Amino acid sequence: MTPTISSRQNPLVKRIREAIRTHGEEIAIEGPKPVADAIRNGWRALMIAVRSGSSFDAGDGVEVTGLSPAVFDSIAETRQPQGVLGLFARPHFDTHAILARRDTIAVALDGVQDPGNVGTIVRLAAAFDAAGVLLLPGCADPYGPKAIRSSAGAVLHVPVAQVTPAALLASGVPLVATAMHGSAGAPPSRNAVLVFGNEGAGVSEELLRQSTLLAIPMSGRVESLNVASSAAILLAASYAGR
Numbered sequence: 001m002t003p004t005i006s007s008r009q010n011p012l013v014k015r016i017r018e019a020i021r022t023h024g025e026e027i028a029i030e031g032p033k034p035v036a037d038a039i040r041n042g043w044r045a046l047m048i049a050v051r052s053g054s055s056f057d058a059g060d061g062v063e064v065t066g067l068s069p070a071v072f073d074s075i076a077e078t079r080q081p082q083g084v085l086g087l088f089a090r091p092h093f094d095t096h097a098i099l100a101r102r103d104t105i106a107v108a109l110d111g112v113q114d115p116g117n118v119g120t121i122v123r124l125a126a127a128f129d130a131a132g133v134l135l136l137p138g139c140a141d142p143y144g145p146k147a148i149r150s151s152a153g154a155v156l157h158v159p160v161a162q163v164t165p166a167a168l169l170a171s172g173v174p175l176v177a178t179a180m181h182g183s184a185g186a187p188p189s190r191n192a193v194l195v196f197g198n199e200g201a202g203v204s205e206e207l208l209r210q211s212t213l214l215a216i217p218m219s220g221r222v223e224s225l226n227v228a229s230s231a232a233i234l235l236a237a238s239y240a241g242r
Contacts, residue, residue, distance in 0.1 A: 004052045004066035004067065004068055005065060005066065005067050005068065005071060006067075006068040006070070006071060007071070008071055008074055010071075012047070012049075012065060013067070013071055013075065015087070016028055016049060016075055016085065016087060017075050019087055020075065020077060020145060023090075023141055023143050023144045023145070024090070025089065025090050026046065026087055026088070026089065026090065027087070027088045027089070027090050027143045027148075028077075028085060028086070028087055028088075028145065029085070029086045029088060029148060029156075030076060030077055030078055030081070030082070030084070030085045030086075030145070031078070031082045031084060032056060032082055032083070032084040033153070034086075034148070034153050034156065035048065035056070035058075035084050035085070035086035036056075037153055037156045037157075038086060038088055038156045039058065039059065039062075039086075041156050041157045042091075043088045043089070043091055043156065044088060044089040045058060045062045045086055045087070045088055046063075046087045046088060046089060047062070047063045047064075047065060047086070047087045048062055048063065048064045048065070048084065048085070048086050048087075049064075049065050049066075049067050049072065049084075049085045049086075049087070050064060050065070050066055050067070050072075050083055050084050050085075051066075051067060051069055051072040051073075051081065051083035051084075052066050052067065052068050052069055052072070053069070053083070054083030054084060056083075056084045058086075072085070077145045077149075078149075090143060092161075093132065093159040093160060093161045094159075094161065095134060095161040095162070095163050095167065096171075097132075097159070098131050098132035098133075098134060098159050098161055099131075099134075099171045099173050099193070101131040102190060102191045103190055104129055104130060104131050104189075104190055104242075105130055105131065105187075105188060105189065105190060105191075105192050105193065105194055105235075105238055106130055106131040106132055106133070106134060106173070106192075106193045106194070107121060107124075107125050107130050107132070107133045107134065107193070107194050107196070107231070107235070108133075108134040108135075108136060108163065108168060108175075108193050108194070108195045108196070109121060109133065109134070109135055109136060109139050109195075109196055110136045110138070110139075110195055110196065110197045110198060110203050110204055110207060111136065111137065111138035111139060111197065111198035111201070111204070112138075112139050112140065112196065112197070112198060112199065112227055113138065113139065113140055113198065113199060114140060114199060115140040115141065115142075115144050115146040115147035115150065116146055116147070116150045116228075117140075117150075117199065117226070117227050117228045118135075118139060118140045118141075118142050118147045118150070119142065119146065119147035119148060119149065119150025119151035119152075119154075119155065120150045120151070120228040120231075121133065121196065121227070121228055121231045122142055122147070122150075122151040122154050122155045122158050122160060123150070123151045123152050123154040123155075124228070124231050124232055124235050125154070125158050125235070126151075126154035126157065126158045127154075127235070128235040128236060128238065128239035129239060130158075130194075130235065131159070132158060132159035132160060132161065133158060133159070133160045133161075134160075134161055134162075134163040134168065134193070135160065135161070135162050135163065136163060136164070136165060136168070136204075136207075137164070137165075138198065142155050142160050143155065165204070165206050165207060168193065168207070169206075169207070169210055171193075173191065173192065173193050174188070174191065174192045174193070174212065175192070175193050175195055175207060175210055175211040175212070176188055176192050176193070176194050176195065176211060176212045176213075176214050177194075177195040177196075177197070177203045177207060177208055177211035177212070177213055177214065178194075178195070178196055178197065178202070178203065178213075178214055178215070178216070178230050178234065179202065179203065179208060179213040179214070179215060180202075180215060180224065181213065181215070182212075182213030182214045182215035183213065183214065183215060184214075184215050184216070184217045185214060186237060186238075186241055187214060187234045187235075187237050187238040187241070188238060188241075189238050189239070189241040189242045190242070194231075194234055194235070194238070195207055195211060196227050196230060196231050197227070198227075199226075199227055214234070216230060216233055216234065
């Protein structure tokens, strides 16, 4: 292990802080288990930082750097830091590979802006064996710290890719969109894309026009459900129908 870094102005510390802030091509993941899971699932580790006094076996060829407790705690995102933080190259998945699966469904998010909702839906996609999650324009980044935490680590192994409305429509895969005025019924269990819309506006008209519209039967005591709650209901029903 290299000598412990004790300056918050160290270039490596600034690099980690920038990754946490922007989550661009470098993604910060915190906690020994999430970091180990990312490595096990093939994410490319650029560097591992540990709080002085902690240890972590990153495997061969991965740099491990010590940070003083004050420096580590200053950049940690969690309230009770667990002493390990990994810097990884952002993974990139192929949209066509997600849409090519016919044995299950895929999920598309249309302008879902809350990272907590995005992360939760990625976790639901893992729980109910969806092919992956496709992000239309306007969605929160699934690799931001809040989304990663909300996914409970599922984003480490669920394929997530960007897609345009035109590409989604051109794919030829049937679209099923949630809508208040849709028909009640069972969601498809395979060879389809379940589309969930923006927290306020719902699914865009462009996609609604080309989709089968599906409503969730409710008592009428509430007007609507949170997008993550809707996803949980429909993904569970889809999985049960396999």
